Amino acid sequence: MPPFDVPEGDPFGPHNLPYGVFSPAGSDSAERRVGVRLGDHVLDAGAAARALGSPYASVLARPTLNPLLAAGRTVWSDVRRALTGWVTVPAHRQVVEPFLHPLSSVTMHLPFEVADYVDFYASENHARNVGQIFRPDAADSLTPNWKHLPIGYHGRSGTVVVxxxxxxxxxxxxxxxxxxxxxxxxxxxxxxxAEVGFVVGTPSELGRPVALGDFQEHVFGLCLLNDWSARDIQAWEYVPLGPFLGKSFATSVSAWITPLDALDDARVAPPARTHALLPYLDDSGEEPGGYDLRISVAINGHVVSEPPFSGMYWTAAQQLAHMTVNGASLRTGDLYGSGTVSGPTERERGSLLELTWNGRDPLELPDGKRAFLEDGDVVTMTAWAPGPNGLRVGLGEVTGRVVPRD
Amino acid sequence: MPPFDVPEGDPFGPHNLPYGVFSPAGSDSAERRVGVRLGDHVLDAGAAARALGSPYASVLARPTLNPLLAAGRTVWSDVRRALTGWVTVPAHRQVVEPFLHPLSSVTMHLPFEVADYVDFYASENHARNVGQIFRPDAADSLTPNWKHLPIGYHGRSGTVVVxxxxxxxxxxxxxxxxxxxxxxxxxxxxxxxAEVGFVVGTPSELGRPVALGDFQEHVFGLCLLNDWSARDIQAWEYVPLGPFLGKSFATSVSAWITPLDALDDARVAPPARTHALLPYLDDSGEEPGGYDLRISVAINGHVVSEPPFSGMYWTAAQQLAHMTVNGASLRTGDLYGSGTVSGPTERERGSLLELTWNGRDPLELPDGKRAFLEDGDVVTMTAWAPGPNGLRVGLGEVTGRVVPRD
Incomplete structure (x- = not known):
């Protein structure tokens, strides 16, 4: 089948067009190019831009997404519009076809240089589950601050891996x-x-908070994120300054960054707020801040959970406003995680801690019981969102295998 | 006085030679050069290297210290030896003299691109003071993990400022x-x-811990660091995931990075350990891991504290070993703070929280009382260490003024 003829209903059709960084087959992994996914192919976006004489070659013919991220909202929309034309208009298709690579032939890389990495804690179901597991005698499973601010902390950006x-x-x-x-x-x-990661493009100035309504000006897109966690290390170290080595060994992100522009049809209102919010977090007058992303988590190919992102109490826009309200600046490449996505039912929990209730109720997998991960286990998260005309917008998968230290 | 004739006993004599990044008088601040401090002058190290035909121009004629940091221990020592010759041997002095700039004429910049920033909590006096202030009824002012591991957490590297x-x-x-x-x-x-910051030069591989004894292979040097903290914001947000906005608005570092090679005479044994340490932290068979740095903290020119770094329970080598023991990798430009330096007496406490006992006992300054900082206050930290032949090794000052948001 010609590479442009993506099957009808493919979640990576021309309505999606996520961005990544790849090395073509047979090349050195130092040879990196911005790629745009179309079905099961990758378009070498820089080469296509050059062949078409596009001015966007300056941000696309690069070894990382950072220059595109830094270019800002207007350029993001213009580039997306141009790309849509390149893969749909016959005259353009003919020019760019030589720059399509089968996805199975390329090597994908971390798509951007991560500046600061912050992780939030925005699912009420997750926070309540954790509270009940670790503080069973507490009057409230949430800490007193939970409904007043999106709790977060900084993680290690140097160990974010693709x-x-x-x-x-x-x-x-x-x-x-x-x-x-x-x-x-x-x-x-x-x-x-199981988390969703948000990627900052446009930086902000030190001392100048970013308002709720400016979310789309600063955030380029999102990815799936697996915040690997060693619960035993975390439990012993985390009082009083928070998680450190229990998290810092690895954070995996999908190879594909889905632009917010591809997710307009997935926007939903967040859950009703049970507590009045301070003005900088009050999104009652804003566009819907949630995203309806349907996540699936599999261990060794066996689906163990389907966490719904639409139920997150705190939105990515609120997290951005909170993160900067003290004057902290944003940099191109800042990444922030939503926090574990857990829904209200057992089958919607985004961590083994919750799925097995701290190991008490191991999962029954085809290859045996799992309280926590064993060496050799492969964890894969996928997701899709409602798109235009009844189509699905696929997010890139995030997968990783656990190996023992040699 | 000719610029090379540094007064006898000057803490920035040829025995010191810290590194920074500066713009010469009248130049654009985008024009950045590696500088080496000598007395009250800055040597344009890249220009000097070129004039002398030195192979080290490749790491010195740069707008940031990162290439030098990445070059590794052997190059660090060789460059230092070369620089010592340039500023002491008459034939070399003659060549490099045109590249000396009065310190008062230049603009200093953040000397390196910060990769990850981690902050520790390594002073027992500080941790006990904080414990007594915030948990007055606890049986032990230290948390149970404190004597077993150097507690730390990640901070925001994007808001580290010079x-x-x-x-x-x-x-x-x-x-x-x-x-x-x-x-x-x-x-x-x-x-x-009041803290000391350690700057990582040589990176490490993901999955490979750095042993205690490899500290000097990875860490290039140190600086003074002011971890500005908003206690009211921190108190409300920090349970359960640690400090976030209470710290992320700014962290100031001195403009000068003192190479570890300048501090050999300042090495001292840390305090006797009261608890057995796990092997990866057991430094009983290692070279002395402490540094005898005498810090001074002034508000509006009035000295309020003199915290002694030599009493820190956890050493920088132990912090590095701990930070990587889970396999987390190091990058060139990683920065880690020691944690607040507080000595055993009231006059040696490194924070206003401790100096005023959470505001109960305000400081009496010439311009009035201080429980916490007021707008317009200028905080300046300086330090020196014992050097060779009875000389002092000066650390660069870290200073900053509090201004209201406009």
């Missing part, structure tokens, strides 16, 4: 309540967290 | 125990934290 990268099981200190002293060894409670 | 940068008072949510709901406004408990 989908497909093996994850080495981390070692570290852990201490069970019954242990007299901490012991050291490979984590025995290695977990996942 | 000494001299104004700090805009952050706004945010705060909630006193008696308040029914949080309120929003400028922080009313703006504080400082």
């Amino acid at each position: 989908s497909g990268t093996d994850v080495v099981r981390p070692s570290g200190q852990r201490k069970a309540p019954t242990d007299e002293a901490p012991v050291f060894g490979p984590s025995v409670r290695l977990d996942i967290e | 000494s001299g940068t104004d700090v805009v008072r952050p706004s945010g949510q705060r909630k006193a125990p008696t308040d029914e709901a949080p309120v929003f406004g400028p922080s009313v408990r703006l504080d400082i934290e």
Whole structure:
């Protein structure tokens, strides 16, 4: 089948066009190019732009998405419009066809240089589950601040890796309540967290908060994100300054960044707010800030959970407004995670901690029981969103295999 | 006085030679050069290297220290040896003299691109003071993990600023125990934290911990660091995931990075360990891991504290080993802060939180009382270390003025 003839209903049709960075077959992995996904092909966007004499070659013929991210909302929309033409208008198709590579032949890379990485905690179901597991005697499973601000913390941007990268099981200190002293060894409670990551394009100035309504000016797009977590390391280290080594060994992101422009039909209102919000977070007068993303989490090909992103209490726009309200500036390449996505039912929980209720109720997989991850396990997250004309917009998968330290 | 004739006993003599990045007088601030400080002059190191035909022009004739940082320990030592010759040997002096700029005439910049920023919590006196202030009824002022691992967390690298940068008072949510709901406004408990920052040069591989003994292979040098903190914002937000907006608005570092090679005479043994350490942290068989740095903190020119770095319980080598023991990789430009430096006496506390005991005992300054910082206050930290032949090694100052948001 000619590469442009994407099957009807393909979630990576011309209505989607996510961006990534790839090396063509047979090239050195240092040879990196911006690619745009169409069905099961990748368009070398820089080469196509040059062949067509497009002015956008300056942001597309690059080894990373950062120049495109830095170019700002107007350029993002213009480039998307141009790309749509290149893959749909016959005269353009003819010119760019030589620059299509089969997806199966290329190597995908981390699509942008991550500046700061922040992780939030925005699912009420997740936060309540965690509260009930770790503080069973508390009057409220949420901490008192939870409904007033989107809780977040900084993570390690240097260990953000692209989908497909093996994850080495981390070692570290852990201490069970019954242990007299901490012991050291490979984590025995290695977990996942199904999240959505938001990618900042347009920077902001130090000392100048970004308002709720300016979300689309600063955020380019989103990706799937697996916030690998070693629960035993985390439990022992995290009081009083938060998670550190329990998270910093790896954070996987999908190879494809879906532009917000592809997700206009997926916008939904967030859940009704149960507490009055301070003005900088009050989104009652704003465009709907949620996104209806249907996530699926599989272990070794077996689906274990389908977390719905639409139920997240805090929106990405609120997270951005909160993150900058103290005057903190944004940089091109900043990445922030939504926090674990968990829905109200058991089958919608985004972590093994919740799915197995801290290991009490192991999952029954075709290849045996799982309380937490075993070496060799492959975790794969996929997602789609409602698109135009009844189409689905596919998000790139994020996958990774757990390997022991050699 | 000729610029090479540094007064006897000057803490920035040829025994020191810290590195920074400057713009010469009258140039655009985009014109950046690596500078080496000698007394009250800055040597344009790249221009000097070129004039002398030095092979080190490749790492010195750059707009940032990152290429030098990435070059590794052998190059660091060789470059330092070369520089020492350039500023002491008469034949070389003659060649490089045109490349000396009066310090007062240049503009200093952030000397390196910060990759990840981590902040530790390594002073036992500080941790006990904080514990007593915030958990007065606890049986132990330290959390149970404190003596077993160097507690740390990731901070915002995008808001690390160079000494001299104004700090805009952050706004945010705060909630006193008696308040029914949080309120929003400028922080009313703006504080400082006197710290030492360590700068990573040589990167490490994902999945490969860095051993205690490899500290000097990876860490290039150190600087002074002021971890500005909004105590009211921090108190409301930090449970359960740690500090976020209470810290992320600004972290100031000195313009000068002192190479570890200049501090060999300042190495001291850390305090006796009261708890057995796991092997990866056990430094009993290692070279002394502490540094005898004498810090001074002044508000509007009035010295309020003299925190001694030599008493830090956890060393920078232990922090590096801990930070990577889970397999997290290092990048060139990673920065990690020691945590607030506080000594055992009242006059040695490194934060206003401790100096005023959470505002209960305001400081008496010549211009009035201070519980926390007021707009217009200028905070300046300086330090020196014992050097060779009885000389002092000066660290670059870190200073910043608090300004209201306009």
